[in-house]
Amino acid sequence: VIEEKEFECGCKPSVIPFEKNDSWQILLVGKLNDPEVFPVFSQVIKQFKDKQCTFYVENHSLQKFKDQLIKDQLSEFVDALTEFNSQNHESIIDIIVTLGGDGTILYTMSHFQNRYSPPIIAIEKGTLGFMCMYNIQNIEKDIQKILQNVKVNRNLMVERKMRIHVKILDDKGNIAKQNGVEKSYHALNEIVIDRGPNASCLKMEIFLNNEPLTKTLGDGLIFSTPTGSTAYSLSAGGPIIQNEVRSISLVPICPFSLSFRPIVLPECSELKVKLTEDNRGQGKVSGDGQKIFDLLPGEIVHIESSDLDVYVVRETFKANNVHEWMVKLKKMLNWNSNFSK
Amino acid sequence: VIEEKEFECGCKPSVIPFEKNDSWQILLVGKLNDPEVFPVFSQVIKQFKDKQCTFYVENHSLQKFKDQLIKDQLSEFVDALTEFNSQNHESIIDIIVTLGGDGTILYTMSHFQNRYSPPIIAIEKGTLGFMCMYNIQNIEKDIQKILQNVKVNRNLMVERKMRIHVKILDDKGNIAKQNGVEKSYHALNEIVIDRGPNASCLKMEIFLNNEPLTKTLGDGLIFSTPTGSTAYSLSAGGPIIQNEVRSISLVPICPFSLSFRPIVLPECSELKVKLTEDNRGQGKVSGDGQKIFDLLPGEIVHIESSDLDVYVVRETFKANNVHEWMVKLKKMLNWNSNFSK
């Protein structure tokens, strides 16, 4: 159940109840190749010392985590470390802490394909991230604040982000399989249909709410969430869409048309795409650049908004819903950097 | 009170209760310079014969209306014709019938600045219109259907369209006046700030929810509704936004920046714009190209979504919410007309 609370600006940010007292299940995800990740996580773990938590980490980094805890004289937490296995643990995680940029969050969400996300404490490290609400500089204090708020209000203030769901249907309308696995994905940024290694352009037909919308020839199509509007969609000419404008943007990649401008569709839209009969070769479907399916002739790409939202924890005391977004727009994109004049 | 009813596509179109039995107050607006307007309106009037309606028409066309009714042997309606006066009649109109294109609807809405619009039966004539749901070809039958539905269901199915509200504030925060009239307008398409006859570009600062968003130098700014996204905003490079995606698009006109891409903001956004201190000359503010205010140094342009929506009557039996929109997108804009290949 999600409650709403009013900001000064009139916006209603999302607040999710969080009533657990202890024995929290916490997933920690960081950039693998960055040795500085471990000391920061060590500090993060320490903040939860009165909660009897279990900390889930990815297999390959388990030993490094342990070493770091011992080094930091936090060996009492070593036994609380467990290898994360999405099949077993997806449903029980209470909180996620990520350390990196947006890519780390996208990757983490690939493990949460059957439920809305647990609240994510997203810490920026190295690269800037639109979704990262915390910085390693103040992370100890910030986590204290979050925990204090949970204690007092039994809830977490979050930014609720829509995902977009793609599934590939075969000619009987069933979800197609690749290597025995269903071709289905809930993406946080975007679904892309492109030609992959294919030399020829793709010829596709697009249906909106079961009616033919248009045929197109080009390098591909992007179906983006507002979160994805500052990623690949933007580089293909799509508009920048604020998170609260829940919608699906359809943005063509290098279309053979002078007039195929991006269109922004309501969240409730149902989109279908198929290769036309005179298309040569096959296509490729990807979600957040993570999962990749082949798109075969006869198959239908079915796209709609996902029921499984993502919740990113944000500071409770900020009055203005779009403040961070504005700051990042200018800082990360150099949006509207004027000519020298 | 607006009820919602579910479409096949999952969308919820708007349905407004309409419980009047008779003595309807009907406003008729058409293109003045088109003599063919009068015979069509004559047919429209006839459909309401059992309602004891008053028909309001604009002053300059009153006599032509009367002549037409007599010519069509409908002289019993002549006394039902009254000169429309927005000051007296804005609040009492029950239904509007427009004959023309989108421009006719925009013009009509300039008379409804203090209330949401009465339901509009928008008939396409001459030019195509995104908002026109009816065609003169079948208008008699279509109005019969609408009236039948009112009788049975006591309601009207409408497309609900947001407006955008601009007011100019003086340095004390009061609404500024021009010739004694408050500088305030509810626009259906867009608010435009531009340099008017001024030779120099405008230098402006934009605030979002009371925080500085950006400074800009250029020909002007467009703040568009979804309805306006296929009008001037589009010609300045803005995205096409479907009506259900309630939002405000900020689109610059010829900005002196390579990176000032359009952004789409939530409906609840509050925007303020002012000329910077080093701006030369003054600006111009217009709404739907109808009302024009001067923008003086020190004044603040305040923009937010309007409370006064516009309701356009649509066919009750169409299953798909975006069907007409798709059709018009392709027909009116040549959207995605592919290269010959």
Next chain:
Amino acid sequence: VIEEKEFECGCKPSVIPFEKNDSWQILLVGKLNDPEVFPVFSQVIKQFKDKQCTFYVENHSLQKFKDQLIKDQLSEFVDALTEFNSQNHESIIDIIVTLGGDGTILYTMSHFQNRYSPPIIAIEKGTLGFMCMYNIQNIEKDIQKILQNVKVNRNLMVERKMRIHVKILDDKGNIAKQNGVEKSYHALNEIVIDRGPNASCLKMEIFLNNEPLTKTLGDGLIFSTPTGSTAYSLSAGGPIIQNEVRSISLVPICPFSLSFRPIVLPECSELKVKLTEDNRGQGKVSGDGQKIFDLLPGEIVHIESSDLDVYVVRETFKANNVHEWMVKLKKMLNWNSNFSK
């Protein structure tokens, strides 16, 4: 030697001397899968009956050509048909006749990599082509006119089109080889560097005249001739450039930048591109979509205008240099198809 002659418009179209009397070497190229190609070529061949020509055709179509000639009672030409082999015949061809669209011409030019092209009589068939100056409707008469002009003026009026030359250099500055063949190509439309089947974006550095121009991250880069400006470059947002404006357009494909607008460089520019050291994976280089090289880390893509122009025969009596171009712009691209208003 190329002479110039003045058009009414002031432009100087190209005229190439053509002084051969007979024993012409003619290359015929058509779309393979189109059975209607053969009857048209049969008519073309007949026009050259007093020239003692040899007709070169591609291996796979040789027999079909012969069958057609016999069917058309032109069996005296059967012995004049020879299988084309670019290695042996590239240097001796006097005239080319193509039947198809622009794709057929691009394909044909892949066989003329060591010389400027022989004059091409480009006949449009099936698809529209920017470069096709003749139509199958009047082809017999048109060829008569061309031959008559050759007889009288000893020259051919042509549209001279620049090509663009790519070569891949290894770390010693030598042309790299792939399967023993030098990585070098003269393209008529464009050179494209993209990521091919690679999942990651390409990080590249671009040098102009041996100085660093910019670093870029994205799907790839297009280096286009004016001829290519209405092909792939256009779908990536590049400008439309008239043939006489000899230049190289640099157009990024989905760049991770809001401000990487296309730039148009002088014909004499020398461009170099290399993958940056932190780029993941390898790239792909293609010319007119025909030849494809792998781009390996450490290699340098060297791009400059080619010395080997392409000459497309055009009507001698047209007064205006850009007339056909204008017509095709509107017909093929739907360029500036206005909104319905």
Next chain:
Amino acid sequence: VIEEKEFECGCKPSVIPFEKNDSWQILLVGKLNDPEVFPVFSQVIKQFKDKQCTFYVENHSLQKFKDQLIKDQLSEFVDALTEFNSQNHESIIDIIVTLGGDGTILYTMSHFQNRYSPPIIAIEKGTLGFMCMYNIQNIEKDIQKILQNVKVNRNLMVERKMRIHVKILDDKGNIAKQNGVEKSYHALNEIVIDRGPNASCLKMEIFLNNEPLTKTLGDGLIFSTPTGSTAYSLSAGGPIIQNEVRSISLVPICPFSLSFRPIVLPECSELKVKLTEDNRGQGKVSGDGQKIFDLLPGEIVHIESSDLDVYVVRETFKANNVHEWMVKLKKMLNWNSNFSK
């Protein structure tokens, strides 16, 4: 007569002979409202002490110039100062020195409407300028170098920039007049046709080389030189064109079309524009934002490249023709400032 000399890059920069020994006629133009202009010009004047020059300055700044010279103990130059009068002096000026940005050069060129420009030593001050090749920091040394080169080589190395010529023709084909003055202008950046204070969009028909190119509806049209391609044309979506690519870009301003992309035409093109018969109101024609003509129904705007080029002095020792251009592209436009990634 202009000679050509080869750069390392293969480009041929322009070199103009300059064989005068003394009694030079020098025009000095600076930003009026900037008091720091005078000390710099004082230093400039001193460098010419052995030439017996006459220095022309604008009327309003004559006294300030004199005061500065006296203050700088250069009173021997006071008598060499003369008020500039374009009617009398346009033809006799040998060299121009400008101090400011590109705007100062554009303004200065408005006085040279009947001849190609004298060589301009363009000094950057305050704002960055694409055309400014010198900076106040080293201006004394730089002028010494220029003078030394003149002495030795009897020439000046310049960047040759094309201008674009507009004239308004009446219905008899004569140049129309406004207040007795011919409507004609040679612009260095661009010619703009827009609606000025008019509320309605302009409907125009465009002819290329006397054939109809297209009809258009919108805010206006820009006809830009390569020099102007980084100015207003760029803010309307036009491509960036390097100076050596002599051409005319046609760029629409907010056109009512999804497909009116910019086109780049050869230098020899002749363009004509007229208001269509159903256009409402009148238009406005401007050149470099300086001269403004009304455009009346029936008049024809005639546009072609000008014979009167502009010569900007550049350093003789720079090997690479486009070096400065590249530097300014990145510095002034933030061209291709990548996303943070």
